[in-house]
Amino acid sequence: MKRTCTLLGLVVAVVIGLFWSSSAHAAPSAAAPSARTTVTPAVSVFDVRSYGATGDGSTDDSPAVNKAITAANSAGGGIVEFPSGNYKSKHTIHMKSNVTLQLDAGSTVLGSSADTYDAAEPNPYDAYQDYGHSHFHDAMIYGDGLTNIGFTGSGTIDGAGNLITGNPGSGQADKIISLTHCKNLTLSGITLRRGGHFGALINGCDHVTSDHLTIDTASDRDGWNVISTTNATITNAHIAANDDALVFKSDYALGAKLPNGHVTVTGSTLSAQCCNALMFGSETCGDFTDYQFQGITITGASKSGLGMVTMDGANISDVHYRDITMTGVHSPIMQKIGTRKRCGNSPGTGHISGITYDNISATGVSPSFTPTIWGESGGNHITDETFTNVNITVPGGSSAISTSVPSNNATDYNPSSIGTRPAYGWYIHNADNLRFSGSGVKFASNDDRPAVIANTGSDLVFDHFTVQRGSASAYDLGFQSVTGYCVTGSVTTTGSAPRVNSSSSTQHCPTPSTRYEAEDAAYSAGSTVDANHLNYSGSGFVNTDNAAGAYVEFTVNSAAAGSYPVTLRYANGTTTDRPADVIVNGTTVAAAHSFAGTGSWDAWADATLTVPLQAGANTIRVAATTANGDANLDYLDGPA
Template sequence: MRRLARVAAVLAVVAAMLGVPAAAYAATYNVRSYGATGDGSTDDTPAINAAITAANSAGGGTVQFPSGNYKSKHTIHLKSNVTLQLDAGSTIQGSSADTYDAPESNPNDSFQDYGHSHFHNAMIYGDRLTNVGITGSGTIDGAGNLITGNPGSGEADKILSLTRCDGLRLDGVTFRRGGHFAILTNNCNNITSDHLHIDTAGDRDGWNVISASNVTVTNADIAANDDALVFKSDYALGAKLPNGHVTVTDSHLSAQCCNALMFGSETCGDFTDYNFQRITITGADKSGLGMVSMDGANISDVHYRDITMTGVRSPIMQKIGTRKRCGNSPGVGHISNITYDNITATGAGPSFSPTIWGESGGNRISDVHFTNVHITVPGGNGTMDTGVPSNDPNNYNPNSIGTRPAYGWYVHNAHDITWTNSSVEFASGDGRPAVIANGAANLTFDGFTAERTASGPYDMGFQAVSGYCVKNSQNTAGGALRVNADSASSQNCSTSTGVDYQAENCTVFHGTVDADHSGFTGTGFVNGTNEVGAYVECAVTAAAAGSVPVTVRYANGTTTARPMSITVNGAAATSPTFAGTGNWDTWATTTFTANLNAGTNLIRLTSTTANGGPNLDRITVG
C-alpha cells in the first residue's frame, strides 16, 4: 500500500518536471488494498477514505471499487483530483448506524429549507474540490437509511453533497434511494455527466443543480419522487451566484409527486443559456417543464426542443412570484427569451392548464415562442367564470393559481408571446375556452388548432389584451375559431392589411342604421330588428385565396347573449354568442377565421333568436 503511494508520488514529480499533467500518470488505488472487505457488513469507510487520501496526496488518481458491497457507516470525504471508479457488481451501501458527519452551522439557514442549507451530513461530501468524479457501472445505494426530512444526530439526508467545486464528472453509475437528495451540488461548475442513473422514486429529489455554470448532461435516466432534474440558485453559500451555459440531451425523467424538469423554486441568482433537447418525461404530478422566478432571478435564453411528455399534470408552467426569499433585499424577477419547439404533452388528471403568469408592470413575462407544441389535457370541467383566478405570489406550485378559466393556455401579464403551428385538445369534453389571455400585449396565434367546447361561449378570449392576432387557425373539425375580445382589447395582425367594412355600408335586412350610442366608428351602426333572420351582409375583397382573421365589432347592452350565425359565401363559418358588453356605448370584438376566395366574398351575419343580434359597428378583414 505504501509502495503504491510512493510510486504515484514519484510519477507526479516526474510529470511536473516534464510539464505533463499529473493526471496522465494517475495511479489506481484499489480500496481492498487499504483494508476494505466489500462484505456488506464491515464498515469500509476508513479504508475508502484512506485510498482517497493516498490518491490525492500523490497528485491524483482513481480509487477503484471491485465487485462487492462496501458498507459506509461514516461520511466518505472526496478530495481533489480523485475519481471513484465503481466496477460492475460494486455497491457502496448506506448505513443505519447514525454515525455520519454532523450538519455544519449556516448563518443563511433562513433563506432555504434545511436540506439545502447543510452539506456535511451526507454519504459522500466535498468542498472546494477540483477535478473529481464518480464513474463506472456500479451503484451507490442509501439502502433506505437516508432521511427524506430533517435528519437527526448522525443521520444523512443525501448521497452526494458537493460545494464550490470546479470540474465534476458523473458517468455510468447508479444512485439509488438518496433520501432528500440523491445528488446536491451547489456552486459546482464545469460538470459533465453521461449515462447517469438515479432511482430515488421512493425517496425525494434526483439531482439539484444549484448555482452552476458550464454543465453538460447526456443520456441521463432519473426517476424521482420529488423533483427529478432541477436547476436552482439559493443563498445557502451567502451570495447570489450566476447560473448558465447548460445543455441536457437524450435523457429520460420522471417525478411521481413533483416536477420533472424544473427551474426553482430557489431562484436568487440569474439563469441564462440553457438548452434541453430530445428528452422524454413520463410522469410529473406537478410540472413537466416548470419555470418559476420566486426570489428575484432573471431567467432568459432557455430553449426546449424535441420533448415528449406523458402523465404530467401541468405540462408547461411559467410563473413570476414575489416570495423574495434571498439575501440582499431582492426585487421581483423576470422571464424572457424562452422557446419551445416540437413539444408533445399528454396531461394527467387532476390537471393544471398550461400557464404563463407574470407580474404587472415591468415584471411581465416576455418573448416566449411556441412552435409545433401540441398539448392534450384531460378536460372534464364545466363552464366557469372567465375572470382572473386567485394566486398566491409566495407559492411556486401549479396549484398556487386557482382553476384556470381556460382548458388550454391561460396567459396573464405577458407580452410578445407567439404560438406557431401548435394545438390544444382535451381527452374529455370541457366547458372552458381553449385560450384566455388577460392583461397582455402582442399575442400571436398562427396556425393554431383548438378543440371546440360544446358548451363554452367561445374558443379564445382576450381580456385587456393590446394587440392580439389569430390567423390561419381553426378548430379540430376544420371550422373557424370563435374569438371574443373585450372593449379593452385590440387586434394587431401585423402581416395583414386589416381592411375595415362599416356595417352601415353593407346590405341590411330588417334593421336600421342608427347613431344614438357613442363609441361607434364610421357614420353609425346597424341596429337589427328583434327577430330571427335579420341580417347584415358585407361584400369583402381578397387579393388571393386563403384563410384570414375576420373581426366583428359590436355592442350588446343587455345581460342576455345575442347569438348570430356567420356564413362566408353561403358556407357556415361560426356562431358567436355576442355576450353582453355592459351597455350600448361599450363595444367589444369577436374574431373568427374565414376561408376567402380571390376576389369578392360575401360575409353574412344572421340573428338566430327572437331578441335579434347585437348592434354591429364594423367587420375587419385581415
C-alpha cells in the first residue's frame, strides 16, 4: 500500500507545534528567573543556571534543576537545558509532564555519595520480583504518571560510581532513570553511565522513542529494562552492560499483569559481560507480542546472545529476529518455558510460539551452552518457529556423552539451569512445527556429540541444513520420540549425507516446493519493490498501486499437468480485507480471494489455495478487486 508519509509528517508537525505554542512564554513567578527562548519561538527553554545551578561539579545542583522542571511544567511545557558543565545531583530529580531535559554537549549530571536520594517507597507487591524492580523512587531521576517527557541532547548522566548495584540503603539510589506509567517518552542522543542496578528502568509505559542512546553500565549491572511497555521504537542504541544489556520484562511491581509489545529495535550494538545481551525475562507476568529486531550486533554475552524465557505464565508470540551478528556469546540462542510462577493472580504455565530467525550469524565461546529450544510437557510445547540462514559456530571440544534428556531446574531461567546438552549444535525438547532452512552448525574444536538432538515433539524439518561431523560421533542428527521429522537436502561440511538416528520417531517430509520471489515477478505500472518493513523474504516485496486491477504476476513451472497447492505470502497492515482475483493462465480460478488484515505491515500471513497447472511454464496473476490494491506480496511457493 502506498503511504502518504509527507502529509502525515506535516500533520504531526502541526500538532506538535500547537502543543508547544500553547505552553510557550509562560510568565515566571516573581521569585523565579525568567525563561529564555530559543530561535524557535514556540518552545520555551528553561536554563538550569537561571534557577541557581552552578555546573561546577561539587555544588548540589538538584534543587535548581527541580525548580526549572517545575517552572517548565507550570508554563505548560518546555525544555530544561543543561549547558556545558558538571551538575552535581545529591537529591532525586523529579520529572514532570511536558518537560524535556536537554543535555548540551559537554554537560554531565553527576551522581552523589551523600546518601540523600529519595527513599524506596513501600510496595505491597514486592514479593513478586527482585527489590530493584519493586521500588522506583530511589533513583537519580524519577517520575510517575507522566506524559510527553524527554531526555535529549548529547550530554551524559553519570552515577559516578555512587549508585548501588544491590539493594540500596536509606538515601541511596540504584538507578539513573526510573519511570512508571509514562506515555510519550523520548530517550535519545544522551549517554547514561555507571547506573548502579539500572541505567534506565521503565515500567508500564506507552509510546517510547529512542534514537542514538548510549548506555555504559559495564562496571555496574543492567543497561535498560523495558518492563510492561507497549509501542516502542529503539534505533541505533549502543548498550554495554555488565548484567543484561537490553531486556524486555513484565513483572507484578505495579500490581497487575500488564501488556507488552509492538516494539521495534534496529541498528543497535549490545554487549553483556556477565549475562544476556538481548533478552525476554526472567520476569514474565504479562504477555508479549509483536517484536521486531533487525540489524543488531552483539559483541559478547556470558549468558544468552538472544535469550527468551517465560517463567511466570506469560505467552510470548510474534517475535522476529533478522540480520543479527553475534560474537563472544556463551549461549547464542536459548528459549525456555519454566514454571517459577512468580506473579500475582495465580499464573499458569506460559507458551512460546511464532518466533522467526532470519540471517543470524553467531560465534560462541567457552564455557559454552548449546543453542536450546526447551518447552514444557503437554500443551506447553514451543511451537511454530522458523530458522532461515541461521549459522552458528560453537567452541566444541566435548567427547560423546549420554543422549538421554539432561537435567532441568524448571524454576531457573539461566542457560546453566539445563544440564550439559547431548548435542553440540541444537538441543530441542518438547517442540512442534519447527523448520530450519539454509542453516547450519559447526565447531571450532572437534566435538563428538551429534550436531542436533530433538526429543519429544512433532513436525521438525531440517531443509538444506549443514552439519560438521565429529571424528568419533555416532550420528549427526538424532530424533527421539518425534512424530514427523524431515531431513532433506542436507549435508555435512565435507559434502556427505548426514547420518540420522530416529529412535521411536516417524519420518514425514512435506511436499517439496519452489519459491518465487515477488520482486522477480511482473507487476502493474505504479507498483514498487520496497524493503521498508521487516520479515520479508529475499530482497524485498511488491507494493502495488492503490487501484483495482493492480497486480503481481508470477511465472511458475510445473513438471506435469495437475492440481497443485500454492502459497502466497502477504502483509496487510490495515483492518480492511484486500481481496484479489487469482488468475492462472488467463482464467480466474479464485475470485476475490481474501487477503485479510495481518495486524501490521511487518506481520506476514499465508494464503494457500489449489490451482490447476499445465506442464511447463504457467502464469499466476494476483489482481486487486478493489481500489485499495493488493496486499503487499512477498513470494509464492509453488510445486518443485
